[in-house]
Amino acid sequence: MSAPIVQDVLPLPRKLPETDRVNLVGLTRPRLREALIAAGTPEAQAKMRANQLWQWIYQKGVRDFDAMTNLAKDYRALLKDHFAIEVPEIVTRSVSADGTRKYLVRIAGGHEVEVVYIPEDGRGTLCISSQVGCTLTCTFCHTGTQRLVRNLTAAEIVGQVMLARDDLGEWPKPGRNPKDETRLISNLVLMGMGEPLYNFEAVRDAMLIAMDGEGISLSRRRITLSTSGVVPEIERAGREIGCMLAISLHATTDELRNKIVPINRKYPIAQLFEALRAYPKLSNSERITFEYVMLKGVNDSDADARRLVKLISGIPAKINLIPFNEWPGAPYQRSDWDRIEAFANIVYKAGYASPIRTPRGEDIMAACGQLKSATERARKNRFQIAAEAGLPEPERIVRRPDAPDVH
Protein backbone atom coordinates (compact mmCIF):
# COMPACT_ATOMS: atom_id res chain seq x y z
CA MET A 1 0.00 0.00 0.00
CA SER A 2 1.32 3.44 -0.83
CA ALA A 3 -0.31 6.77 -0.12
CA PRO A 4 0.53 10.12 -1.68
CA ILE A 5 2.38 12.46 0.72
CA VAL A 6 -0.46 14.94 0.64
CA GLN A 7 -3.96 14.07 -0.26
CA ASP A 8 -6.21 15.45 -2.91
CA VAL A 9 -7.90 17.99 -0.66
CA LEU A 10 -10.08 20.95 -1.09
CA PRO A 11 -8.41 23.83 0.77
CA LEU A 12 -10.95 26.31 1.97
CA PRO A 13 -10.16 29.98 2.29
CA ARG A 14 -10.72 31.40 5.74
CA LYS A 15 -13.97 33.25 5.66
CA LEU A 16 -13.83 36.67 7.16
CA PRO A 17 -15.98 37.09 10.23
CA GLU A 18 -19.48 38.32 9.58
CA THR A 19 -18.86 41.64 11.31
CA ASP A 20 -15.97 43.94 10.56
CA ARG A 21 -15.10 44.13 14.24
CA VAL A 22 -11.68 42.70 15.02
CA ASN A 23 -11.60 39.69 17.32
CA LEU A 24 -9.27 40.43 20.24
CA VAL A 25 -8.85 36.74 20.97
CA GLY A 26 -5.74 35.36 19.29
CA LEU A 27 -3.85 38.66 19.09
CA THR A 28 -0.44 38.48 20.73
CA ARG A 29 0.34 41.26 23.22
CA PRO A 30 2.13 43.50 20.69
CA ARG A 31 -0.66 43.04 18.14
CA LEU A 32 -3.32 43.71 20.74
CA ARG A 33 -1.57 46.95 21.60
CA GLU A 34 -1.36 47.95 17.93
CA ALA A 35 -5.04 47.17 17.42
CA LEU A 36 -5.99 49.36 20.38
CA ILE A 37 -3.94 52.25 19.02
CA ALA A 38 -5.49 51.85 15.57
CA ALA A 39 -8.92 52.13 17.19
CA GLY A 40 -8.05 55.41 18.85
CA THR A 41 -6.46 54.47 22.19
CA PRO A 42 -3.77 57.08 22.99
CA GLU A 43 -0.35 55.53 22.51
CA ALA A 44 0.77 56.35 26.03
CA GLN A 45 -2.13 54.34 27.45
CA ALA A 46 -2.07 51.45 25.03
CA LYS A 47 0.18 49.14 27.03
CA MET A 48 -1.86 49.54 30.18
CA ARG A 49 -5.13 49.04 28.31
CA ALA A 50 -3.74 45.95 26.62
CA ASN A 51 -2.77 44.56 30.03
CA GLN A 52 -6.22 45.23 31.43
CA LEU A 53 -7.97 43.59 28.49
CA TRP A 54 -5.56 40.67 28.58
CA GLN A 55 -6.46 39.95 32.19
CA TRP A 56 -10.18 40.18 31.58
CA ILE A 57 -10.02 37.92 28.57
CA TYR A 58 -7.45 35.29 29.54
CA GLN A 59 -7.40 35.39 33.32
CA LYS A 60 -11.04 35.94 34.12
CA GLY A 61 -12.73 34.57 31.01
CA VAL A 62 -14.84 37.69 30.49
CA ARG A 63 -16.33 38.18 26.99
CA ASP A 64 -18.48 41.21 27.62
CA PHE A 65 -16.87 44.65 27.51
CA ASP A 66 -19.54 45.98 29.89
CA ALA A 67 -18.28 43.67 32.62
CA MET A 68 -14.81 45.24 32.47
CA THR A 69 -15.35 47.47 35.45
CA ASN A 70 -11.90 49.06 35.55
CA LEU A 71 -12.46 50.66 32.14
CA ALA A 72 -14.37 53.92 31.77
CA LYS A 73 -17.78 53.74 30.16
CA ASP A 74 -16.86 55.69 27.06
CA TYR A 75 -13.76 53.58 26.53
CA ARG A 76 -15.90 50.44 26.78
CA ALA A 77 -18.16 51.94 24.12
CA LEU A 78 -15.15 52.53 21.85
CA LEU A 79 -14.05 48.93 22.36
CA LYS A 80 -17.52 47.64 21.54
CA ASP A 81 -17.55 49.61 18.31
CA HIS A 82 -14.28 48.19 17.08
CA PHE A 83 -13.78 44.82 18.67
CA ALA A 84 -15.31 41.48 19.52
CA ILE A 85 -14.21 38.76 21.95
CA GLU A 86 -15.12 35.54 20.26
CA VAL A 87 -14.26 31.90 20.70
CA PRO A 88 -15.54 28.99 18.61
CA GLU A 89 -18.92 27.61 19.53
CA ILE A 90 -19.52 24.19 21.10
CA VAL A 91 -22.01 22.35 18.90
CA THR A 92 -22.17 19.10 20.84
CA ARG A 93 -20.48 17.68 23.88
CA SER A 94 -20.15 13.94 24.42
CA VAL A 95 -19.05 12.53 27.75
CA SER A 96 -17.48 9.08 27.77
CA ALA A 97 -18.04 6.46 30.46
CA ASP A 98 -14.43 7.13 31.52
CA GLY A 99 -15.02 10.88 31.96
CA THR A 100 -13.36 11.95 28.69
CA ARG A 101 -15.24 14.79 27.06
CA LYS A 102 -15.33 15.41 23.36
CA TYR A 103 -16.50 18.73 22.00
CA LEU A 104 -17.54 19.24 18.46
CA VAL A 105 -16.73 22.86 17.81
CA ARG A 106 -17.91 25.14 15.04
CA ILE A 107 -15.56 27.72 13.55
CA ALA A 108 -16.14 30.50 11.02
CA GLY A 109 -17.46 29.29 7.71
CA GLY A 110 -19.44 26.50 9.39
CA HIS A 111 -16.51 24.08 9.59
CA GLU A 112 -16.00 21.82 12.54
CA VAL A 113 -13.13 20.50 14.60
CA GLU A 114 -12.94 18.29 17.64
CA VAL A 115 -11.46 18.99 21.04
CA VAL A 116 -10.98 16.32 23.68
CA TYR A 117 -10.60 16.72 27.45
CA ILE A 118 -9.03 13.83 29.30
CA PRO A 119 -9.22 13.96 33.12
CA GLU A 120 -6.68 11.85 34.98
CA ASP A 121 -5.52 11.60 38.58
CA GLY A 122 -3.91 14.90 39.43
CA ARG A 123 -4.06 16.35 35.95
CA GLY A 124 -6.29 17.12 33.02
CA THR A 125 -5.16 17.18 29.42
CA LEU A 126 -6.83 19.09 26.65
CA CYS A 127 -6.18 17.80 23.16
CA ILE A 128 -6.68 20.57 20.63
CA SER A 129 -6.81 20.78 16.85
CA SER A 130 -4.75 22.99 14.56
CA GLN A 131 -6.45 22.37 11.22
CA VAL A 132 -9.78 21.22 9.88
CA GLY A 133 -8.69 17.84 8.52
CA CYS A 134 -5.08 17.27 7.49
CA THR A 135 -3.33 17.42 4.15
CA LEU A 136 -1.09 14.49 5.05
CA THR A 137 -2.16 10.93 4.50
CA CYS A 138 -0.89 8.70 7.31
CA THR A 139 -2.67 5.49 6.46
CA PHE A 140 -3.81 4.63 10.01
CA CYS A 141 -5.31 8.07 10.76
CA HIS A 142 -8.95 8.96 10.41
CA THR A 143 -8.28 12.70 10.22
CA GLY A 144 -6.01 12.09 7.23
CA THR A 145 -8.98 10.82 5.24
CA GLN A 146 -10.85 14.08 5.65
CA ARG A 147 -10.72 15.86 2.36
CA LEU A 148 -11.58 19.31 3.53
CA VAL A 149 -8.73 21.31 4.97
CA ARG A 150 -8.41 24.77 6.43
CA ASN A 151 -5.85 26.17 8.82
CA LEU A 152 -7.31 27.39 12.08
CA THR A 153 -6.60 30.94 13.18
CA ALA A 154 -4.75 31.65 16.44
CA ALA A 155 -8.13 32.72 17.89
CA GLU A 156 -9.65 29.40 16.97
CA ILE A 157 -6.74 27.50 18.51
CA VAL A 158 -6.49 29.33 21.83
CA GLY A 159 -10.31 29.62 21.72
CA GLN A 160 -10.50 25.84 22.13
CA VAL A 161 -8.80 26.17 25.51
CA MET A 162 -11.16 28.98 26.47
CA LEU A 163 -14.32 27.15 25.52
CA ALA A 164 -13.19 24.06 27.41
CA ARG A 165 -12.57 26.25 30.45
CA ASP A 166 -16.09 27.64 30.02
CA ASP A 167 -17.54 24.16 29.93
CA LEU A 168 -15.48 22.92 32.88
CA GLY A 169 -16.20 26.05 34.89
CA GLU A 170 -12.51 26.70 35.29
CA TRP A 171 -12.43 30.50 35.29
CA PRO A 172 -11.87 31.94 38.76
CA LYS A 173 -14.93 33.14 40.62
CA PRO A 174 -15.11 36.93 40.89
CA GLY A 175 -12.85 38.16 43.64
CA ARG A 176 -10.73 35.03 43.71
CA ASN A 177 -7.15 34.73 42.65
CA PRO A 178 -6.73 32.45 39.63
CA LYS A 179 -3.90 30.68 41.43
CA ASP A 180 -6.34 29.54 44.16
CA GLU A 181 -8.49 27.65 41.73
CA THR A 182 -7.95 23.97 40.91
CA ARG A 183 -6.44 23.53 37.49
CA LEU A 184 -8.73 21.28 35.56
CA ILE A 185 -6.78 21.84 32.35
CA SER A 186 -3.18 21.37 33.46
CA ASN A 187 -1.74 20.18 30.15
CA LEU A 188 -2.24 20.97 26.49
CA VAL A 189 -1.44 18.64 23.63
CA LEU A 190 -1.57 19.60 19.96
CA MET A 191 -2.64 16.10 19.02
CA GLY A 192 -6.11 16.66 17.68
CA MET A 193 -6.89 17.22 14.04
CA GLY A 194 -4.21 18.56 11.74
CA GLU A 195 -0.46 18.92 11.42
CA PRO A 196 0.49 21.84 13.71
CA LEU A 197 3.75 22.58 11.91
CA TYR A 198 1.83 23.19 8.69
CA ASN A 199 0.06 26.04 10.47
CA PHE A 200 3.08 27.40 12.26
CA GLU A 201 2.32 31.07 12.94
CA ALA A 202 -1.20 30.54 14.23
CA VAL A 203 -0.10 27.65 16.45
CA ARG A 204 2.83 29.69 17.76
CA ASP A 205 0.73 32.75 18.57
CA ALA A 206 -1.96 30.65 20.24
CA MET A 207 0.62 28.84 22.38
CA LEU A 208 2.36 32.08 23.35
CA ILE A 209 -1.00 33.35 24.55
CA ALA A 210 -1.72 30.14 26.47
CA MET A 211 1.70 30.35 28.14
CA ASP A 212 1.44 34.00 29.17
CA GLY A 213 1.78 34.18 32.95
CA GLU A 214 -0.95 36.78 33.31
CA GLY A 215 -3.56 34.74 31.54
CA ILE A 216 -4.15 31.05 30.98
CA SER A 217 -0.66 30.61 32.31
CA LEU A 218 0.29 27.10 31.25
CA SER A 219 3.99 26.41 31.48
CA ARG A 220 5.74 25.54 28.24
CA ARG A 221 6.64 22.21 29.82
CA ARG A 222 2.98 21.36 29.98
CA ILE A 223 2.36 21.98 26.31
CA THR A 224 3.26 19.27 23.81
CA LEU A 225 3.26 19.77 20.09
CA SER A 226 2.97 16.56 18.10
CA THR A 227 4.27 16.46 14.56
CA SER A 228 4.52 13.79 11.93
CA GLY A 229 7.97 15.21 11.14
CA VAL A 230 7.93 18.51 9.26
CA VAL A 231 11.70 18.73 9.63
CA PRO A 232 12.33 22.35 8.55
CA GLU A 233 9.91 23.66 11.18
CA ILE A 234 11.17 21.62 14.14
CA GLU A 235 14.06 23.90 15.01
CA ARG A 236 11.80 26.91 14.63
CA ALA A 237 9.28 25.37 17.01
CA GLY A 238 12.01 25.03 19.61
CA ARG A 239 13.14 28.60 19.12
CA GLU A 240 9.84 30.42 18.76
CA ILE A 241 7.52 28.31 20.94
CA GLY A 242 9.83 26.33 23.20
CA CYS A 243 7.23 23.75 24.12
CA MET A 244 7.68 20.03 24.47
CA LEU A 245 7.91 18.00 21.32
CA ALA A 246 6.30 14.72 20.33
CA ILE A 247 7.20 12.93 17.14
CA SER A 248 4.83 10.56 15.42
CA LEU A 249 7.45 8.00 14.51
CA HIS A 250 5.44 4.78 14.08
CA ALA A 251 8.10 2.98 12.04
CA THR A 252 11.83 2.36 12.29
CA THR A 253 12.78 1.88 8.65
CA ASP A 254 12.30 4.30 5.80
CA GLU A 255 10.72 1.52 3.82
CA LEU A 256 7.81 1.13 6.23
CA ARG A 257 7.61 4.78 7.32
CA ASN A 258 7.38 5.86 3.68
CA LYS A 259 4.19 3.85 3.48
CA ILE A 260 2.46 4.61 6.75
CA VAL A 261 3.69 8.18 7.42
CA PRO A 262 4.17 9.37 3.84
CA ILE A 263 5.81 12.68 4.79
CA ASN A 264 8.82 10.44 5.43
CA ARG A 265 9.45 10.40 1.69
CA LYS A 266 10.12 14.11 1.89
CA TYR A 267 11.96 14.07 5.21
CA PRO A 268 13.38 10.61 5.83
CA ILE A 269 14.29 9.18 9.22
CA ALA A 270 17.96 10.27 9.14
CA GLN A 271 16.99 13.91 8.47
CA LEU A 272 14.32 13.80 11.14
CA PHE A 273 16.76 12.54 13.75
CA GLU A 274 19.33 15.13 12.81
CA ALA A 275 16.75 17.81 13.59
CA LEU A 276 15.78 16.10 16.84
CA ARG A 277 19.33 15.82 18.06
CA ALA A 278 19.62 19.57 17.56
CA TYR A 279 16.27 20.40 19.19
CA PRO A 280 17.12 23.08 21.71
CA LYS A 281 17.27 22.49 25.41
CA LEU A 282 17.53 18.73 25.18
CA SER A 283 17.98 17.41 28.67
CA ASN A 284 16.61 14.67 30.83
CA SER A 285 13.84 16.83 32.14
CA GLU A 286 12.85 17.79 28.62
CA ARG A 287 12.58 14.55 26.84
CA ILE A 288 11.23 14.17 23.37
CA THR A 289 8.21 11.92 23.23
CA PHE A 290 8.08 9.40 20.43
CA GLU A 291 4.63 8.23 19.55
CA TYR A 292 4.38 4.77 18.17
CA VAL A 293 1.03 3.37 17.10
CA MET A 294 0.86 -0.41 17.49
CA LEU A 295 -0.37 -1.95 14.26
CA LYS A 296 -0.80 -5.70 14.30
CA GLY A 297 1.75 -7.50 12.15
CA VAL A 298 2.96 -4.22 10.62
CA ASN A 299 5.37 -2.48 13.03
CA ASP A 300 5.11 -4.44 16.28
CA SER A 301 7.83 -7.12 16.17
CA ASP A 302 10.74 -7.52 18.58
CA ALA A 303 13.06 -6.51 15.75
CA ASP A 304 11.08 -3.24 15.37
CA ALA A 305 11.46 -2.56 19.10
CA ARG A 306 15.21 -3.15 18.95
CA ARG A 307 15.60 -0.90 15.91
CA LEU A 308 13.61 1.77 17.73
CA VAL A 309 15.94 1.67 20.71
CA LYS A 310 18.95 2.00 18.44
CA LEU A 311 17.45 4.94 16.57
CA ILE A 312 16.74 7.00 19.65
CA SER A 313 19.99 6.23 21.43
CA GLY A 314 21.51 9.38 22.84
CA ILE A 315 18.26 11.34 22.77
CA PRO A 316 16.50 11.90 26.10
CA ALA A 317 13.27 10.23 25.13
CA LYS A 318 10.06 8.66 26.22
CA ILE A 319 8.22 6.22 23.97
CA ASN A 320 4.48 6.47 24.00
CA LEU A 321 3.02 3.25 22.69
CA ILE A 322 -0.45 3.88 21.32
CA PRO A 323 -2.67 0.85 20.75
CA PHE A 324 -4.20 1.47 17.34
CA ASN A 325 -7.67 2.97 17.61
CA GLU A 326 -10.03 1.63 15.04
CA TRP A 327 -12.31 3.72 12.90
CA PRO A 328 -14.85 2.62 10.31
CA GLY A 329 -13.05 1.21 7.29
CA ALA A 330 -9.57 1.34 8.88
CA PRO A 331 -7.10 -0.93 7.09
CA TYR A 332 -5.32 -2.08 10.29
CA GLN A 333 -5.91 -3.93 13.52
CA ARG A 334 -4.64 -3.18 16.99
CA SER A 335 -1.68 -5.31 18.06
CA ASP A 336 -2.49 -7.99 20.64
CA TRP A 337 -1.95 -6.95 24.22
CA ASP A 338 0.87 -9.50 24.79
CA ARG A 339 2.69 -8.14 21.76
CA ILE A 340 2.37 -4.55 22.97
CA GLU A 341 3.73 -5.56 26.38
CA ALA A 342 6.63 -7.49 24.88
CA PHE A 343 7.48 -4.48 22.72
CA ALA A 344 7.22 -2.13 25.69
CA ASN A 345 9.52 -4.39 27.70
CA ILE A 346 12.31 -4.26 25.17
CA VAL A 347 12.16 -0.48 25.10
CA TYR A 348 11.94 -0.26 28.89
CA LYS A 349 14.90 -2.58 29.41
CA ALA A 350 16.97 -0.34 27.16
CA GLY A 351 16.39 2.44 29.69
CA TYR A 352 13.47 4.38 28.22
CA ALA A 353 10.07 5.01 29.75
CA SER A 354 7.61 3.18 27.53
CA PRO A 355 4.09 3.83 28.78
CA ILE A 356 1.26 2.21 26.88
CA ARG A 357 -1.36 4.86 26.31
CA THR A 358 -4.70 3.68 27.60
CA PRO A 359 -7.25 4.39 24.93
CA ARG A 360 -9.61 7.01 26.32
CA GLY A 361 -13.04 7.94 25.15
CA GLU A 362 -13.27 5.18 22.56
CA ASP A 363 -17.01 4.89 23.07
CA ILE A 364 -17.40 8.46 21.81
CA MET A 365 -14.75 8.16 19.05
CA ALA A 366 -12.53 10.57 20.94
CA ALA A 367 -9.39 8.45 20.97
CA CYS A 368 -6.23 9.40 19.05
CA GLY A 369 -6.66 9.26 15.34
CA GLN A 370 -10.40 8.81 15.48
CA LEU A 371 -11.20 12.47 15.10
CA LYS A 372 -12.94 13.60 12.01
CA SER A 373 -15.62 16.22 11.58
CA ALA A 374 -19.18 15.05 11.70
CA THR A 375 -19.81 17.02 8.53
CA GLU A 376 -17.21 14.90 6.82
CA ARG A 377 -18.51 11.66 8.22
CA ALA A 378 -21.57 12.16 6.11
CA ARG A 379 -19.09 11.75 3.19
CA LYS A 380 -20.02 14.74 1.20
CA ASN A 381 -18.17 14.84 -2.03
CA ARG A 382 -15.84 17.66 -3.03
CA PHE A 383 -18.37 19.11 -5.37
CA GLN A 384 -21.05 19.36 -2.69
CA ILE A 385 -18.56 20.88 -0.27
CA ALA A 386 -17.39 23.44 -2.80
CA ALA A 387 -20.94 24.35 -3.69
CA GLU A 388 -21.83 24.87 -0.02
CA ALA A 389 -18.76 27.00 0.57
CA GLY A 390 -19.57 29.11 -2.44
CA LEU A 391 -16.38 28.09 -4.25
CA PRO A 392 -15.93 27.34 -7.92
CA GLU A 393 -16.36 23.73 -8.90
CA PRO A 394 -13.13 21.85 -8.15
CA GLU A 395 -11.09 20.24 -10.87
CA ARG A 396 -11.89 16.64 -11.50
CA ILE A 397 -8.92 14.60 -10.41
CA VAL A 398 -8.35 11.08 -11.58
CA ARG A 399 -7.58 8.90 -8.62
CA ARG A 400 -4.14 7.37 -8.66
CA PRO A 401 -4.40 3.63 -9.08
CA ASP A 402 -2.02 3.07 -6.17
CA ALA A 403 -3.83 5.37 -3.74
CA PRO A 404 -4.92 3.60 -0.55
CA ASP A 405 -8.49 2.59 -0.25
CA VAL A 406 -9.06 3.74 3.29
CA HIS A 407 -12.26 5.67 3.22
Ligand code: SAH
Ligand atom coordinates in the same frame (compact mmCIF):
# COMPACT_ATOMS: atom_id res chain seq x y z
N1 SAH B 1 -0.57 15.59 12.97
C1 SAH B 1 0.11 15.45 14.19
C2 SAH B 1 -0.77 15.56 15.41
C3 SAH B 1 -2.13 14.88 15.39
S1 SAH B 1 -2.20 13.13 15.47
C4 SAH B 1 0.90 14.16 14.21
O1 SAH B 1 0.70 13.33 13.34
O2 SAH B 1 1.71 14.02 15.12
C5 SAH B 1 -1.86 12.71 17.18
C6 SAH B 1 -1.28 11.29 17.33
O3 SAH B 1 -2.27 10.27 17.11
C7 SAH B 1 -0.17 11.01 16.32
O4 SAH B 1 0.91 10.36 16.90
C8 SAH B 1 -0.88 10.11 15.35
O5 SAH B 1 0.04 9.41 14.59
C9 SAH B 1 -1.72 9.27 16.26
N2 SAH B 1 -2.78 8.53 15.58
C10 SAH B 1 -3.38 8.84 14.42
N3 SAH B 1 -4.31 7.91 14.10
C11 SAH B 1 -4.30 7.00 15.10
C12 SAH B 1 -5.07 5.82 15.36
N4 SAH B 1 -6.03 5.42 14.54
N5 SAH B 1 -4.81 5.14 16.48
C13 SAH B 1 -3.86 5.58 17.35
N6 SAH B 1 -3.12 6.68 17.16
C14 SAH B 1 -3.33 7.40 16.05
Ligand code: SF4
Ligand atom coordinates in the same frame (compact mmCIF):
# COMPACT_ATOMS: atom_id res chain seq x y z
FE1 SF4 C 1 -2.23 14.29 9.69
FE2 SF4 C 1 -1.15 13.54 12.04
FE3 SF4 C 1 -3.20 12.17 10.98
FE4 SF4 C 1 -0.80 12.04 9.83
S1 SF4 C 1 -1.35 11.30 11.91
S2 SF4 C 1 -2.75 12.32 8.75
S3 SF4 C 1 -0.05 14.11 10.15
S4 SF4 C 1 -3.26 14.28 11.70
